[in-house]
Amino acid sequence: xxxxxxxxxxxxxxxxxxxxxxxxxxxxxxxxxxxxxxxxxxxxxxxxxxxxxxxxxxxxxxxxxxxxxxxxxxxxxxxxxxxxxxxxxxxxxxxxxxxxxxxxxxxxxxxxxxxxxxxxxxxxxxxxxxxxxxxxxxxxxxxxxxxxxxxxxxxxxxxxxxxxxxxxxxxxxxxxxxxxxxxxxxxxxxxxxxxxxxxxxxxxxxxxxxxxxxxxxxxxxxxxxxxxxxxxxxxxxxxxxxxxxxxxxxxxxxxxxxxxxxxxxxxxxxxxxxxxxxxxxxxxxxxxxxxxxxx
Numbered sequence: 083x084x085x086x087x088x089x090x091x092x093x094x095x096x097x098x099x100x101x102x103x104x105x106x107x108x109x110x111x112x113x114x115x116x117x118x119x120x121x122x123x124x125x126x127x128x129x130x131x132x133x134x135x136x137x138x139x140x141x142x143x144x145x146x147x148x149x150x151x152x153x154x155x156x157x158x159x160x161x162x163x164x165x166x167x168x169x170x171x172x173x174x175x176x177x178x179x180x181x182x183x184x185x186x187x188x189x190x191x192x193x194x195x196x197x198x199x200x201x202x203x204x205x206x207x208x209x210x211x212x213x214x215x216x217x218x219x220x221x222x223x224x225x226x227x228x229x230x231x232x233x234x235x236x237x238x239x240x241x242x243x244x245x246x247x248x249x250x251x252x253x254x255x256x257x258x259x260x261x262x263x264x265x266x267x268x269x270x271x272x273x274x275x276x277x278x279x280x281x282x283x284x285x286x287x288x289x290x291x292x293x294x295x296x297x298x299x300x301x302x303x304x305x306x307x308x309x310x311x312x313x314x315x316x317x318x319x320x321x322x323x324x325x326x327x328x329x330x331x332x333x334x335x336x337x338x339x340x341x342x343x344x345x346x347x348x349x350x351x352x353x354x355x356x357x358x359x360x361x362x363x364x365x366x367x368x369x370x371x372x373x374x375x376x377x
Contacts, residue, residue: 087128090205091137095144096124121145122183135159135166140206142171142186150175151199151207153189157214160203163233174209195251211240212248219257219264227260228269229278235271236295242268270294276320277308279357284309284318287365290374292318300345305338310347314372317342317349320357 083102087094094102099109099118109126112118119131122145127133133141139160143150151157153174158164170187177192198213209217211234219227234240245265252258271294272278284292292309299305309318319335339349350371356364369375 083128091140092128092130092133093121093137093141093144094126094128096126099126122186135168136204136206139171142173142183143207145183145186146173146175146188147179149199151194151201151209153209153214154187154217157208158218158230160206160208161211161214161234161239162237163211163230163239193253195248198248210248212244215240215245216248216252216255216257216261219261220255221257222260224260224264227264228267229272229275231264231269232272232278235269236273273308274320276352276354276357279354280309280318280320280352283352283357283361283364284368284373287368288376289365289368290376292373298342298345300341303341305341307342307347311374314374315347316371316373317347318368318373319349319351321351321353 083094083099083104086098086102090098096106096109100106104112109118113120113126117129119127121127121131121133121138121141125141125145127137127141139152139156143152151174152160152172154172155164155169156172159166170185172187172189173183174189174191174194176194177190179190182188194209194213198210201208201210208214215227215231215234218230222230231245235242242265249258249262249265270281270291272281273295277294281294290311292311293307294309295306296310297304297306298310307317308320310316319339321335335351339351342349348371350367352364
């Protein structure tokens, strides 16, 4: 039982406990003695009730029965393209299932393609990244949806062709039009709020679209510039304090820059302040460095 719980964020269903050799009476005795803790009807924490957020999500999915999936905002947090925060777990269940679970936001669907229903991430059944983004589109504004699509791509969890394919297999539904409109704009796979801001600054300044987070292989190393115009050998790096404001990060940045420059690249660094408070000055730096304009 302990072994199985260790692989399941400390959460087991009644059926799983029975498969471990316990009887229902034995489960009851362990609940009474404090060795098992009831989280939902038929779902228990093993050993102690102090579950991680992943444990609470998995408990909610198990409580909703077979075929249930973590979905919507909780799926986005699990997959890593939304920041974690406390909220009731979102769980998608087949339409018509008469299931109400206290503390869980149960969502029903009439149609879910097989390729969107068999994902597991960190051991938790979850809607596919593409389906998760499509579910966001019902309530998420265009700009936020574009950023979330970008984040999902940067994590290599989905791609533009995969995002387009879900439209082909999905019937009309709330948010589908917004999803298609944002997708048509070609959201780039940026990795941070600062990268989003710098990309907006580049596009708004009339510059040609750069490569975004495309790996380069130099001297046996893989370097991923934030933005790069290959023909001009020009790189723009977004210097966010979250990732760069410590001695080790600064040393790594300097090493990366030296490696890029050794191979003929020119590197411009842009801070949050420059991207927000000195927009025109920053665009002038791009132009002076030879960033190409839209034809």
